[in-house]
Amino acid sequence: MAEPLDDYIEAVSKALALPVEEAWRPAVRANLEVSLRLGRLVDEFALPDETEPAPIFTA
C-alpha cells in the first residue's frame, strides 16, 4: 500500500533529478518523516516578521 509521503518523494525526486530506488524508499520516507516532524516544531513557533535569519555572510 502506498504511504502518504510516497507521492511527494516521487515528485521531488523528479524535480531535483535525484534518484530514489525502490529499495531505499522506506528509509528515505522514515528519515523524511523525522525531518518534517522536527520541522513542524520549528514551524509552530511564532516569530516576528522582522526576524533575521542567522547564517553569517561576510563579503
Place this chain on the structure above:
Amino acid sequence: MITKPEMTATEIASAVAGGRMSALAATETALARIKQHDTILNSFTDVTADRARAKARAIDAEIAAGKKVGPLAGVPFAVKNLFDVANLVTRAGSKINRDLSPARRDAALIERMEAAGAVLVGALNMGEYAYDFTGENVHDGPSRNPHDTTRMTGGSSGGSGSAVGAALVPIALGSDTNGSIRVPSSFCGIFGLKPTYGRLSRARSFPFVASLDHLGPLARSVADLALAYDVMQGPDADDGACTTRGVEQVAPLLGQSISGLRIAIAGGHFQKNVFPEAVEAVSRVAKALGATEIVDIPEASRARAAAYVITTTEGASLHLDRLRKRPNDFDPAVRDRLIAGAMVPAPLVDRAQKFRRWYRGQLAEIFKSVDVLLAPATPCTAPKLGQINFTLDGVELPVRASIGIHTQPISFIGLPVVAVPVPLEPLPIGVQIIAAPWREDLALRVAYALEKMGVVSAPSPRGL
C-alpha cells in the same frame, strides 16, 4: 629521558625545548604506540611517518643550533581525515572522495600547529562526511573505544577520540557540527574544546554544514587544549566565517581563581533523557563547583529540532550532485538521510535559521546573569558498536538520534564548550562546560579548576 606514552603535550614540549628529550624520540614513541595498538583501535586511516620524522628532525636541528622553538615543539598530533594534509587525499570518511586528487596544501590549522612546532603523525577515522554520532564507518570499519573495544568511540570525530583516549597522541583535531568533538570526548574519556563559531579557521577542511561547522582540539589535559587552541587562533581570509578578532591567549589565564564566577546547571531539556551516569557526572561537577542554581534554557528541544533541519538540508545541498551520480557509493544510512534532507521544504529551513536568531537572543539574556552553564555531554556512556536502540525510563529510543540531544542545542548558536571527562567506572562520561560567545577562557578556566580538584581527568586506556 625516557618517553612515557601518556606524557601530555605540555610535558613533551617542555622536555623537547629544554633538551631533555628529542622531538624524534617523542615522534617515535607515538609511531610505535600507533603500530602497537591501532590494528585493534582502527583510529588512523593514514600514518604520515616519513613526514613526521622529517619534521621532528628539523625541530631537533633548530634546537641544536640554539634557535627558539614554538610552544608545541616535538608534540605529535593527528587530524580527522576531513582536514587537508598535503599529498594525501581528503577522504572525509567517504569512499567517493578517495577519487579526488591529493591535497596540495595542509589545512590552515595544521599549518598553525606545525608552525608552533607540533609534528603531524597522521589522519584519523571518522563517520562518513561527518554525518554521524557513533564513530562507525562502513568503508574503513569502526574506530574502537580504548576503554572497551567492543564499544563506540562516538562520532563523527571517532578516530580523534580513540587516538587521544588511547594516548597514541596527546592532541588530535576534530570537527563539531552538532557534537562531533564533544561526543567522542565523552565516550573516550578525554577533554574536547568546541570553540565559538567562527573562532578557528576551517580553511582547507572538507565541510558538512557551513553555518554550523566548527573545528577544535581534543586532548588529555586542559592545559594541552589551551596550548593547541592558542596557537590555532587568529583571523583567516580563507574562511568566510572566521572572526577578525585577534588572538586571545587562554593558557596564561588557566590558573586564575574561579571563585567569582556565576556557575549554573542547565535545566529543562538538559535534565531529560539522561541515564543515571550522566546525572551522576553533572552532579559531581556541580558539587565540586558549588553550583546549585538550575537555569531553564527556553525552547532547547526546539533548538535541537532546528539544528536537525538545518543540518539535513545544508548537508543535502552540499552532496546533491554526489547523490545523483554516485548514490551507491555512500554509506546507505547517510545517503538515505541526505536524500530525505533534500526533500525538506525551503520555508522550514528559513524558519529554522530565524528561530536560531531568536534562540541566540534568549541565551544572551541568560549569560547576563550567568558565566558558565553545566550540561551533560551525552545521555549515556559509550554504547556497544552496532547498537540500534537503548531503553530509558521504559521507553525505547534510537541510539544514533539520541546521542547528540544535549550537544545540538549548544552548537546551534555557536557557544564555546569544553567537554570534561568524569572518570566513572566502568566507563567515563563527559560534561559540557558552556560559556557565552567568545568566552572560551571562562570554560577552560572552570575545566582547569575541576581538573586540579581531581573531579575530571582522562583515565588511562582501560581496554588495551
